[in-house]
Amino acid sequence: MFFRKKSAAPALPSVRILAGDHVVYEGLLKDIPIKETVLIEKSIYFFDDPEPCFIHRDAVRVRLTEELHQELLRENNAKPGPLLISYADLSGITSCELL
Numbered sequence: 001m002f003f004r005k006k007s008a009a010p011a012l013p014s015v016r017i018l019a020g021d022h023v024v025y026e027g028l029l030k031d032i033p034i035k036e037t038v039l040i041e042k043s044i045y046f047f048d049d050p051e052p053c054f055i056h057r058d059a060v061r062v063r064l065t066e067e068l069h070q071e072l073l074r075e076n077n078a079k080p081g082p083l084l085i086s087y088a089d090l091s092g093i094t095s096c097e098l099l
Helices: 036-047 054-074 082-087
Strands: 014-019 022-028 095-098
Touching (some): 036 054, 054 082
Antiparallel strands (some): 014 022
16 A cells, blocks of 8 residues: 555557658657647537637647557557558658557
8 A cells, every 4th residue: 555566567569650752750649740620610509609718729639649559559550640641741652660
């Protein structure tokens, strides 16, 4: 109880996204830039909020990055999935990989 060793938290997924031969994003999946239009659209869908506050924006971001994570786990190749292309505010995505 008091002196029990805490279990390690699961590692946050990292991703590398390329446009051609250039890395356009490498970092934590939770920090990937998401298009503002997608954030607003999903905020309206989930919360009926066209002008989302920080809490709603963050909740939408968590949901979207989890969807992206599941898509990346399903797609075992370097080809970007449709969610990544539509959600990420990165242009010219040609490949991606979980790190």
